Every structure is written in C-alpha cells, then in structure tokens.
Amino acid sequence: SLWHSPELLSDIQDGYSVSGHLLVCFSSGYFIHDTLDIIFNHQSRSSWEYLVHHAMAISAFVSLIVTGRFLVAAVLLLLVEVSNIFLTVRMLLKMSNVPSPALYEANKYINLVVYFAFRLAPQAYLTWYFLRYVEVQGQGAFLTANLLLLDAMILMYFSRLLRSDFFPSLHKGSAGRDVDGEKFLID
Numbered sequence: 001s002l003w004h005s006p007e008l009l010s011d012i013q014d015g016y017s018v019s020g021h022l023l024v025c026f027s028s029g030y031f032i033h034d035t036l037d038i039i040f041n042h043q044s045r046s047s048w049e050y051l052v053h054h055a056m057a058i059s060a061f062v063s064l065i066v067t068g069r070f071l072v073a074a075v076l077l078l079l080v081e082v083s084n085i086f087l088t089v090r091m092l093l094k095m096s097n098v099p100s101p102a103l104y105e106a107n108k109y110i111n112l113v114v115y116f117a118f119r120l121a122p123q124a125y126l127t128w129y130f131l132r133y134v135e136v137q138g139q140g141a142f143l144t145a146n147l148l149l150l151d152a153m154i155l156m157y158f159s160r161l162l163r164s165d166f167f168p169s170l171h172k173g174s175a176g177r178d179v180d181g182e183k184f185l186i187d
Helices: 006-010 018-040 048-067 071-077 080-096 101-133 138-165
Strands: none
Touching: 006 071, 018 048, 018 071, 048 071, 048 138, 071 101, 080 101, 101 138
C-alpha cells in the first residue's frame, strides 16, 4: 500500500487508499480469527497478552474502518508484522532444537535489526506524531491511548527478546512458563 502510494505518508490522519483500506480490513479479520482461535482452543491463560493486543488492534482498526480517518497510521502499524517473520523463525528454531547454532545466531541478529526497523521505529514515529499533532479528544484520544499501551507492550516484548537472546544469564529459569509448564513463545 505504501509502496504504491507513498504520498499517503504526507497525510497520516486523512490519507486514503483502497489497498490500505483492504489491508486494515483483512488484518482486522485476522485478529478476530486469531482471538477466537485462542479462546476456543483454551489457550487464554497462557496467551492473555495476545488477547489484550488483539482487542486493542481490533477496536482501533474498526474505528479506522468506520471513520475512514488514520488509515495511514494503521498501515504504518502493520509494518510490525514484517518482524513476525523472523520472530516465528526464531520460535521454530528453538522448538525444533536445530543442530545448527549458526542459523539461530544469524536469525537472532537479523531479528534484532528488523525489530528496530519495523516495530520500534514506526511505533516511535506514530507515538511522536499522535502526541504532537492529533487532537486529544474523541477518536484521536482513543488511538493515542492505544498507541501508548502498545508502546509498553512492544518494549516489554523487546526486553524479553534481549534477555533471552543476548543476555541469557539474566533470564530466570521459571519465568516464561505457563501453568501447565509449557514454554511461552517468547522463551
């Protein structure tokens, strides 16, 4: 969406493209599906953070779809999904105990760079933009509050990632396990 319509970046509040609108609609459907999957498969206890994140995303995206405002902000926020590729590869490598530590090491550093570029940078930019330029009432206030909560979650996830991959001596043995003793995906 941003590739085909880079001019959208000049109007975060009122910029519109059909592809951006469809992307936000599709992503909303994904978040709804994943939420229902977590609930129906009785994973709510170990995945409560995902449920909170999904609820925030669904409520924000539905407000964007209905009003047609801040669509570009949503498209920028969806850049975080690029980093999920490397987070998923990381998780799969850990779960499969791949005998090649070089593969895990390479992914670890790529993951760090991609996390900065596609999670932290867009989130920081949008937080700055909303705090500086967006009205603090109505939808603007709601979306700003959502962004600030997402900031806290992203920083918490980032600190877990750093502890687990770069400072394992700081990683506590029992942290990151759910009630059944299964490891969270962040370990």
